[in-house]
Amino acid sequence: MVFQTGSQRYHVLKQIDLDVFHGDVHLLMGPSGSGKTTLLSILGGILTPTSGTVKILGQDITTLSRQKLSRFRRQHIGFIFQGFNLFPALTAADNVKVAMKLKGIKPHLWDKTAQTLLGHVGLGDKVDHYPHDLSGGQKQRVAIARALVGHPPIIMADEPTAALDSHSGHAVISLLRNLAKEGASTVLMVTHDPRIKDVADRIAYLEDGMLNDH
Template sequence: MKAIEVVNLVKTYGAGETAVHALKGVDLDVFESELLLLLGASGSGKTTLISIVGGILSATSGNCVIRGREIVGLPQSKLPKIRLENIGFIFQGFNLFPALTTQENVEIALDLKGVRGGKAKKRAAELLERVGLKEKLKTFPADLSGGQKQRVAIARALAGEPPIILADEPTAALDSESGRLIMDLLQELAHEQNRAIVVVTHDNRIFDYADRIVKIEDGRISKDESNEQTDAATWMAVPSASVNIPQTA
């Protein structure tokens, strides 16, 4: 099933002489159980695209359907609910609260879902255990490695059990080992829990984790290719699919 359907998506920042045409008509489908890597040079429109898909930035025109629900053109007030029910975000900078323990950082995300008190504590502990941080519940972000912080960010993104996870450069700041742990985790979330996962990256160390690699160039999709392990059935719906892994980042 399609988790995300983007059709002719256009985003222009500003207007007139100084307008920046960040997305110039992007088409993209992302399926359940799929880990998609989104590649592209700096400024090509990657963050803009996932921000619109995630309902935190409005599009100029085009369509974006999240699990059957059109979000472009919806009033701003409707977006938070759709976001909360469907999307987990993982940002490169972790966005952890330094004065809160790892457990409390996850509890905050649960609070947004209406889960509070003892229930939230228990649930936060479960989520942190799932990302391998059972021993670090009471630890503050300053005492965690980059990979561990990233895993807290993932636990937080999972708080709402979102069917869609959007990650912007989740491994960029990490050593290879930590990066692989994060990608193992994301792959498991896609393949074993049927989530749709989009990972924006420049990191060629993680290309072999992709079910599909999509390249964006100057606001347009320039390549859309399945990786070898991709389930052929999923691919039937995508006319531009081929079985090659692109050689370049």
């Protein structure tokens, strides 16, 4: 991936060769500025690489039109963001329902599905709570429930523990690992948090845009 700024060219990622296996929790680690979030954005179809191909579930997403790529993302990938990205004026359940609307789930299923997903992440008693009434760990669990809408086979998370204390962070990561193992989802996570290395099946280290797989 090359970014052009005026006459300057920045090689953010170089010669990346990465395989992520079905049902694994795979971490992308490395220092700040190493290209982790850029790589995750490319793998999630948010950015298009300058060269190379990205194959997800056998589909080369770099050849898809913008419309088809958007549909592919909605169907197959759940995203979890560092800052939770919840709507402050909506309850936990309504935040999850926004994703249901985007994924084309029929409205008569929304209430029951939101209750089920929030229960699955341990928030069955918080469905009517607003984000300002929830702790950081609980907000991240709402974000995870939202990412699980439609049972996507792939979950991509960008620094999901960055805003959390050690206990909450580990609880969130353990939850993601359980979801991967029970639901046969694949979890690809960008993190610089060394506390969560023990839950990973594989770890890839990025430094200066280059990849070292472990």
